[in-house]
Amino acid sequence: MPNFSFSIHTKSKKSDARRGTITTPYGKIETPAFVTVGTKGTVKSLDAQDLTRSNIQMIFVNTYHLVLSPGVDVIQKGGGIHNLTKIQVPIISDSGGFQVFSLAKSDRKNEESPKLVKITHDGVLFRSHIDGKQHEFTPEYSIKAQSKIGADFIVTFDECVYYGATEKYTEKSMQRTHEWAQRSLRASRLKHQQKIFGVIQGGMYKKFRRASAEFIASLSFWGLAIGGVSVGETKKEMRDVVKWSMEVLHKDKRPIHLLGVGYVDDIFDMIKMGVDTFDCVVPTRQARLGRLYVQKFENGKMKFENYNMIDIYKTIFKRDLKPIDERCECYTCKNFSKAYLHHLFKQRELLAYRLATIHNLYFIEKLFERIRRNIELGNF
């Protein structure tokens, strides 16, 4: 098996954006890179060949969901997540932290006393949303589950602090996350074929975000991830949180992943701060809702930072025999018209979701390709 590596080739002159390559046993990832979400071991509506068709570089799967179904022992017996799903691009699994703390959030009026979920020094006790069975996630359990899943990259178990947490609770939570990071790191040492990312937390507080970035960066993680960003309620809060973390991290030579962000305009700003990879459900979710990306042109020139979105359900597309985007070379645009897609969506035909997803992902990948080229040219 080839080794893992990360190299940075170029840095933009106009921002902290950087152009790199992550090498893995399942191939290279050119960064900045978009990571497509395949929560339950499938990118909704696509198969592994469709991923290649859309130039997907990496897939993100969720440990919480995979523990509940099909179960990590089944995945391990099935030869790991790559073999079970036939996904042949690199895969990263998260720790389950975000999901179990999301369960807690809905349940928690008083920060210290959640009912469905019990947070202890050791980990998190919760009930499955599927069958009500009790599960316990600890740093060691999460790492073990992730090693059974067998993704190329794994992530430390962290507490994703809820929005509006007090300074006191945020500090306590951050310290717990740091301790869990160390325990995750120790537990992961057994697994040489997987590389681990440490997760930075610190809530909405600048001092904790900086402290967390410094602490996590001081440990021997292969990569670094910024967590708890999507918890922010405004775009400004989200950007601040990333900015505070990246002020510490932007010179780090390890790949930096941003967990669960965001809209395309968010991604642009965060690439400028030096973030290398992003997982995000937005392009696939919007595709399934019939919201399809098209290039935006101004004075005949493509504005590569901008794009429009069409709602394919609209009656104006009923007779529109042109593809979604005439300049797009994806499988969907090369073969099918908006009229056919409109018909498939209106009739709830399953093919609709797949063709739309192939297009939106191809579009996003093309966008990232152009971003990478612009960084190489020093223009980003």
Place this chain on the structure above:
Amino acid sequence: MPNFSFSIHTKSKKSDARRGTITTPYGKIETPAFVTVGTKGTVKSLDAQDLTRSNIQMIFVNTYHLVLSPGVDVIQKGGGIHNLTKIQVPIISDSGGFQVFSLAKSDRKNEESPKLVKITHDGVLFRSHIDGKQHEFTPEYSIKAQSKIGADFIVTFDECVYYGATEKYTEKSMQRTHEWAQRSLRASRLKHQQKIFGVIQGGMYKKFRRASAEFIASLSFWGLAIGGVSVGETKKEMRDVVKWSMEVLHKDKRPIHLLGVGYVDDIFDMIKMGVDTFDCVVPTRQARLGRLYVQKFENGKMKFENYNMIDIYKTIFKRDLKPIDERCECYTCKNFSKAYLHHLFKQRELLAYRLATIHNLYFIEKLFERIRRNIELGNF
């Protein structure tokens, strides 16, 4: 464009089963053949490449549905159904008769006075189940719509008589169907790139079935179709209806299509009566319900007339890492385990329906391949 032709190569010594080839501009169909249903211009969950993957020989689309969405003018402007959908195998469209009379059925307690649907000498007036708009199907309208759809084969507009119709009503209905068949044939003369099938009706009465077969066969249709069979409430009724028709038709040199039948065991019997092609939703519908076909073996020998069906939702498959059918060479069985399919179905992941459909169709096509081989060997 190559011409259309039908040639019969072999007849079974043990039954009226016959082995033939239909040639069309979109390729050859080896008969007896299964025709996969793609009602709205899409085989539910599959794209055109998946059809090739499952060795599909012909697709059946429904004029009633296509008139309502996307509309036959859109299809025509889009270059016809092949170009709009990118389906590259031969296509047959039905006349819409079955659907408009199904609308009538639910509405009709008294045979002569349906309310939502009005049947006249000229045709059928009804309201769209989608938007309530009024539509009128006449023989001429159906043929015109079908010529806009542009399938390789089209079908005459007929009345599909409801179950339990009196002798008097059945006779009247049959005569109307015969008149409409002649009007359909006249209307179709304009379209040389399409070939037309005449539809035999006659309800549940032997004398009318024979009379209808004789009358329709006397006209210059390119092919013959038996309609109204699925209306029968028992398997015996269904078989009788086909038998009475086939007693007249089995020596006819034109291809004989059976409309909307049925389960695999039905198909076996009807091939023995000399039927050449069958359209049927069963394998694709069952696939989407998680009911997957597997070969049946007795004393280590494959029983090619039998098959088992598994329910992939069952808990016994949660940890079953074997493919659906270890001897199957379909895309699904070559790549995925029952455990993964069970997980996808339980989690309602869209990929589930596609992988299951690919398997069931591949399975049915293999079954037909074996039937054809057995006819060639004189053993069917």
